[in-house]
Amino acid sequence: MTTGPWKVCTGPAHPQPTRLPMDEEHWHYHRTGPKAGQPVARCRLCTNWAKLVVKDGPHGTVPAAKLHHLVKELVDRCEGCPECQRRHGLRAETLRLILTREQATVQKKTAQRILQALAEQRREDRRNGTSARFLKARQRQAALEERLTRLAGY
Numbered sequence: 395m396t397t398g399p400w401k402v403c404t405g406p407a408h409p410q411p412t413r414l415p416m417d418e419e420h421w422h423y424h425r426t427g428p429k430a431g432q433p434v435a436r437c438r439l440c441t442n443w444a445k446l447v448v449k450d451g452p453h454g455t456v457p458a459a460k461l462h463h464l465v466k467e468l469v470d471r472c473e474g475c476p477e478c479q480r481r482h483g484l485r486a487e488t489l490r491l492i493l494t495r496e497q498a499t500v501q502k503k504t505a506q507r508i509l510q511a512l513a514e515q516r517r518e519d520r521r522n523g524t525s526a527r528f529l530k531a532r533q534r535q536a537a538l539e540e541r542l543t544r545l546a547g548y
Contacts, residue, residue, distance in 0.1 A: 401433055405440025452502035458492045461505055465492045468512045470528040471519055482511035 399416045414420040414437055421433035422441060434441070445453050468489075472478035475486035475493075484507060491497035500508075519528070 401437075403437040403440055405436040406443045407437070407439040452506060454502050455499035456502055456505050458497045458500045459495070461492055461500055461508060462495065464512055465489055465508060466531075467528075468508065468515060469493065470531045471512075471515045471525055473525050473527050478511070482507075482514070484508060484511055 400413045401416050401421065402411050402413055404411045416433055420437050420439075422438060424430050424432050424434060468482075469475055469478055472481055475489045478484055478489060479486040484504075488497075488500075488504065492500065519525075
């Protein structure tokens with residue numbers, strides 16, 4: 395058990411006032427101003443309590459690498475990032491960061507929106523036909539796979 399200073403938290407995550415050790419694991423600290431270095435009023439758990447209790451969406455992050463190929467397909471189907479932003483409301487900058495692999499993680503809520511947009515775009519493409527950019531990308535992929543198959547001798 396930790397020895398040293400303690401602080402009481404009366405936030406919503408605790409059924410009654412609870413003593414917690416004053417350390418980085420349990421408390422956020424003020425960074426600037428007259429209270430710099432002092433712990434904030436509520437513990438870390440209580441600070442994020444509303445996010446954890448409200449079940450309107452997933453919380454946390456996922457590796458952006460897992461979404462790279464899905465974002466590429468979505469952007470190809472939509473004829474580019476700006477058009478994807480216009481059609482589905484996903485920020486073009488976010489899509490570009492995932493495509494260039496400059497972003498390590500993506501919020502789960504954003505990942506869910508990307509998957510929903512891709513599903514919607516696929517449905518629309520089945521009804522109306524795909525874009526020229528997407529067809530070119532699929533033809534390039536098919537040619538690459540054919541070359542790899544020939545080189546492997548299958």
